[in-house]
Amino acid sequence: MCLCGCTQAPADVHGNPASTTTGGIRSITVTGSTTVLPIAQSAAETYMDDHADADIKVSGGGSGVGVQAIGEGTADIGMSSRELTTDETSEYPGLVVTTVAGDGIAVVVNPANTVNSLTLAQIKDIYQARITNWKEVGGPDKVIVLIGRDSASGTRSFFTEMVLEKENAAPTMLEQNSNGGVLQSVAQTPGAIGYISIGYLDNTVKGLDLLVDGNQITPTVANVKSGQYPVSRPLLMITRGAPQGLSKSYLDFILSPDGQKIVADQGYITLN
């Protein structure tokens, strides 16, 4: 069985250690977005339990790394939490994008904060430092500490587009390079506000309800799925050309009911 990487130039066999078949073991590498990583990893574990000859290597790095790795052929599947940019599609033509799950972005505060809900406009004002104290939105008299993601983050660009309407956040915003980092900071900083992928939401922080047209929408999987929760996006896996061999059966597994159950278990939004 020859996988996609092997059909390239001979040098590629060498440079693309992932998609080799040695000693009857089929092997692929999946790399990219840390938001998609929990799904990929968990699915890989379950898939390998059922397929003794499969070796699926999963690594993070970020959406940019995922796109580049698949474009340059150093991986078999790239993961991204954002759409490909026009630069990327023109540099690497022939990439095939598969949506494997959906994701909502939850706005979170420290559990000690008495504020339970905000409007999108209020969140925008907070992130642009027009509101700088929690008492202005009905909370305690505490300075607001803005926490966001790094400027290359897929989560941030989505937040900027949906909530900040493509305007800049205040430069005083603290930046973390992962969902976990934001979670950690918000959990230990009483005045903090942050935004994370809904899959990372746990009881160390409080997810704020969004006030949309007078309705209070809780950031839950059900609300994202129904479209009521307004801040959601697709999570992507990318292949060079249509997926083949192990890549195909692995992606098929994620899209299958069993695979989508894993997506749900990890706290993300299933397709359909």
Add this chain to the structure above:
Amino acid sequence: MEVNAAEGAKGSDIPAGKTRGMLRVKESILKSIWFLCAIFAVVTIFFILVFLFWDGYPIFAQVGVWNFITGMTWNPTGNPPMYGIFPLIVGTVLVTIGAMVISIPLGIGSALYISELAPAGVKAVVKPAIELLAGIPSVVFGFFGLVVLTSWIQVTFDVPTGQTWLAGSILLGIMALPTIISVSEDAISSVPREFKEGSLAVGANHWQTISRVIVPGALSGITAAIILGMGRALGETMAVLMVTGNAAIIPSPIWNVLSPIRTLTGTLGIEMGEVAIGSTHFHALFGVAVVLLVITLGVNLMATAILGRIRERQMPTGEKKKNLLFCAIARSGWMGGVRNATPWIGAVLLTGLMFLLSGAGAAVLTLGMTGGVITTRRRIPPRLVQKIAFALIALSIVVVLVVLGIILWDIVSKGIGYISWDFLTQSPRDLGRAGGIFPALVGTLYLVIGAIAIALPLGLGAAVYLTEYTREGKITRMIRTGADLLNGTPSIVFGLFGFAFLVLYLNFGVSLIAGQITLALMVLPTIIRTTEEALKTVPCSVREGSLALGATKWQTISRVVIPPAMPGIITGTILSIGRAAGETAPILFTAVVFSQRFLPTSLFEPVMALPYHLYILATNVPGAQGYQYATALVLLMLVIAIYSVAIVIRYHYQKTLHW
């Protein structure tokens, strides 16, 4: 060392004339090999520079160098995008200054304690403990900083967030300590005993001897230690980005240590992973890397210049043998300058301690007070001065050990409950929330062994060439500068270089070999520097004796010079192993995957690694805190095991060493 074997095989049956001819050929071949090793560092730094400029050029062309450097706003995905890195440069400089204020006094104080004041038994415990500090991976420091240090700062100073300049500086200060202590201590210990005895014999007390004879004598080594430490602080990525808040602002006012801050390395660390390759933002990040490298280049060149001036003054013209020179210095006016400076070194030491213990205000106060005391110092009896000095030195080592204790206690107490046989022998499950870490453990061993196997021969060869074959001249200066620059090169830059050059250009793929070479490049300067210092401590009389008895240059080096220098060489190697085992940034894009089912069977397959595993657990997997601490603990125990072996070897050598 095949060369060694070949030499051993050369028997007495070869006619004397032929032997001499062959020896001459062998000598010149060896010399060329060592030269190639030495020039390697220069070639590498050149490669890295060219590569960074290549990818950074588009941003300079688009924005303009001046606007890029002096721009006040960094917001590459803003509307419109802004590529101004001035706040980042200020952040990098401030964080490094803060770290040095903490680590230089603590480091030199601890080194003095270990080499001059500590009873043998205490020394035997303290020295390895300090080396252990070097083995704590940056990602562990970062995690510890995020969880413990930033909370402490937030509560103690009652600020909205503890993610501040102060947190970054404290963490970097701690991380630079082992380097500064180990290298300074080696330098101080290598000051010949006769000097100390002579000083004491003419009636100077112990502190006077330390401050006016020993410290000046070891000054070049101590300077080297500080450069190495500063290199570590400037280039650190993972720990810094986890605790400084990464807000691209200039503190207001500028000395506000409680302001969040963002460094150049932090910017690379958090943004490089997700940026779209080939975009303006991507090139801007390479621009950041160029600026970072130019800053480290500037700092290192400055330090090299200072070092060069000290050496020149030490050296009467035409005199090349350093070890004969100490008598000359004793008479020269240079000593006077250092003598006047020594109390100020003490003042900085005290200030740093106060800074660490109770913040900036107290530090400024202390500086003023000690300044006043020093200017009126003549009236204080020497005995009292000695008491105060020794108390400060003891205090510095206590602070270092308490910090080490707190970090170790935190990791051990929270991690030990999760360690089991299964944890060590199984693959991770559920993203590392269950199962074990076996593949990561093996992967880290592979990476470290490979890195040392590449870096040690190269580093040894370079150091041998620098100390044994050359006079101080243009070429040595160039090579040494190359090694210093390589040392100052941030680990994240090695990672980028490894990715573009090894993974993509040489088509290795994300693989074990790419990671090993990248790590080897990173630890090479440490090995060169420490080996060089160790070789320098061997007295010239020993070399001359060997040569006078008819031994060739190489015989002298291999049988007379290297064996007694072994403890120093091993110290350098230990530091390198610790660093290679714990680094995340260089392997991030070159060698690691988060999970794999089978161990790698060839050098061209990727691996798992403990620090990367820990990094992902710490930043991307909620609910894995126990396993995270357990992973950190295993990484620590692994390093302790490696260290123990090395320490035993060194102890053995020290016991058999007699001048």
